[in-house]
Amino acid sequence: MTDLAPVTVTWAEPGDAAAVAERIAQAVSAPGHKRIAFTGGSTPIKVLALLKDRPLDWGSVTIALTDDRCVPDDHPASNFGKIFAALGSSGAAFERLVEGAEVAPFDLVWLGMGEDGHVASLFPEMAAHVRPGPTVMATTPIPLPPEAPFDRLTLTVPALKAAKAIILVVTGASKKALIERVLAGDDSYPVADFLRGCGPPVTIYWSE
Incomplete structure (x- = not known):
């Protein structure tokens, strides 16, 4: 990462959902073909709902996920299933996470x-099949979250940091406080890999 x-x-x-929606619209509307990595969860679906009536050229975009649970697409915990349901008819191309696959740089990475x-x-804390470089690796959180007790696939830190820009979208006072601790020098959290040291510019979208 020395070139960063x-x-x-x-x-x-x-830093609300409307502001995030505007940032995504700007990314989609940029010239040429774009690569955007979406976070999982419910927030992207809420943001995309704000964009559904805008004439955006999704056909010029390849969409990937930063990570996903190892479940079928029709499982309620599938991030891919949610994103595809929202944008599958938009003309966008979709790039699945495949363990060990090399990953081309993204124009924008959306992190939660x-x-x-x-x-x-x-x-x-996690068990991981370590993959060097900008790739996809398998991970298992320790302990398994009771609300999502699944193995995962995730982009590695180098794959995420190869992006031109990162947005970090968070809500709530406790997460804001954690980010402020990291910015003040606490490197004990994974998010510190993206907020400190070298890497692409990060814009934090925080709302209560």
């Missing part, structure tokens, strides 16, 4: 963050 510049971190104002500071499926 020092990370610059900006807090978006405002857990209460434990994990991003994608890079947890503070």
